[in-house]
Amino acid sequence: MSDLERPKPVGRKRRRVTQLLVLVAACYVSYWFVWPYIRMAHRLGVVGMFSVPKSQCLTQPGFKAVDRSPKRSPLLIADHLIPYTKGKVIFEVGTRNGDILACVNPHAKKAYSAEIDATYCVKLEERGLTVLCDDFRKFSPSALPGLPEGEVPDVFFWWPMMADTQNEEWMLHIRDALWKQDLGAGKRVIIAFDHNWPRDRRNLQYMWNKYGVDMNGEKHEVKYAENRHWRASGTFTLLHLKLDPPRVSTGSIHASKGKFGEVKKAEE
Known part of the structure; x- marks a missing residue:
């Protein structure tokens, strides 16, 4: 039989194509359905990844999340904020579509949002939130619409885009404004830090070292x-800094709450 008459090895080519398709499918399944859970187990532990609670926001009547983590902070951040804002006034800086504030709002006396993006401002108003559509540093904490003169928010909260350039500046802006009018007693700033984000981790240590003791942190x-996004599982740290003026400070003790809920105190 001549070379022209010899049949081509079609079967071998088909096997190679099949093997390639199987490899692509395996990579796809691994990337989306296997690796995310390996990553969760690495960050939280095998037991921890199955013991993370569901946010109470998900069962709150009328609540529906618009964004997904990591575009916003995890909904469990709202669970953390609710005990500190129940019957009180909260002011969130940079609210995006408002998932966190919308969950906290029913529990608070009043909830304010400062948002510079006009598109988000419209969406926040549609959710029934009080929105200050501008740079929050242009507003006086003691002259917010809807609050009696001299009354200020009890809790200021944010998770900024650029921790190292915004956290300290924003905190000092609020602290100085309240201290100047002697209105800081019993108020606090709560700042969120994502452990998956190096900039957040570095700034958390900086803020803790610089202000943790003096502001009873x-x-x-x-x-x-x-969810399965690489930044949608792990740990957030909420840094609380008290805004009490120095003369009514409760001392030079600061506390750190660990992963099991215990509070560790250390005198500096």
């Missing part, structure tokens, strides 16, 4: 696992 860890 507390660190609270929140474990979360919302």
Whole structure:
């Protein structure tokens, strides 16, 4: 039989194509359905990844999340904020579509949002939130619409885009404004830090070292696992800084709450 008459090895080519398709399918399944859970187990532990609670926001009547983590902070952050804002006034800086504030709002006396993006401002108003559509540094904490003169928010909260350039500046802006009018007693700033983000981790240590003692700081860890995105599981730290003026400070003790909920105190 001549070379022209010899049949071509079609079967071998088909096997190679099949093997390639199987490899692509295996990579796809691994990337989307296997590796995310390996990553969760690495961050939270095998037991931890199955013991992360569901946010109470998900069962709150009328609540519907618009964004997904990591475009916003985890919904469990709202669970952390609710006990500190129940019957009180909260002011969130940079609210995006408002998932966190919308969950906290029914529990608070009043909820304010400062948002510079006009598109988000419209969406926040549609959710029934009080929105200050501008740079929050242009507003006086003691002259917010809807609050009696001299009354200020009890809790200021944010998770900024650029922790190292915004956290300290924003906190000092609020602290100085309240201290100047002697209105800081009993108020606090709560700043969120994502452990998956190097900039957040570095700034958390900086803020804790610089202000943790003088402002009676507390660190609270929140474990979360919302979805398969690489930044949608892990740990957030909520840094609480008290805004009490120095003369009514409760001392030079700061607390750090660990992953099991215990509070560790250390005198500096």
